[in-house]
Amino acid sequence: MTNASAEAAELIATRARHGRRTVAVAVTGEAGPEPAGAAAVGTVWCAIFDGGAVDSWRLDLVSDPPTEPEQIVARTVDRVLSDVAARLQPGAADQS
Secondary structure (H helix, E strand, C coil), X not given: CCHHHHHHXXXXXHHXXXXXXXXXXXXXXXXXXXXXXXXXXXXXXXXXXXXXXXXXXXEECXXXXXXXXXXXXXXXXXXXXXXXXXXXXXXXXXXX
């Protein structure tokens, strides 16, 4: 986990602990090394439940040469933690 991800995780935990927001995050996808379905390795689907609203999106973490599964998982964690932390910034609820 990068320093930015660690900071994002700390912000999420602090806000949740103080009862400011209820947030749930889910991810699934193809980490590889070979695709298990029709999606390319590095395709990740994400969803965030944030106080009654659900938002979902697809990350394309495909690279050439192919990325190792551990790298895809690490990049997914970094990206999703950053996205969730951005939602928890003051004023972010007004932008949802």
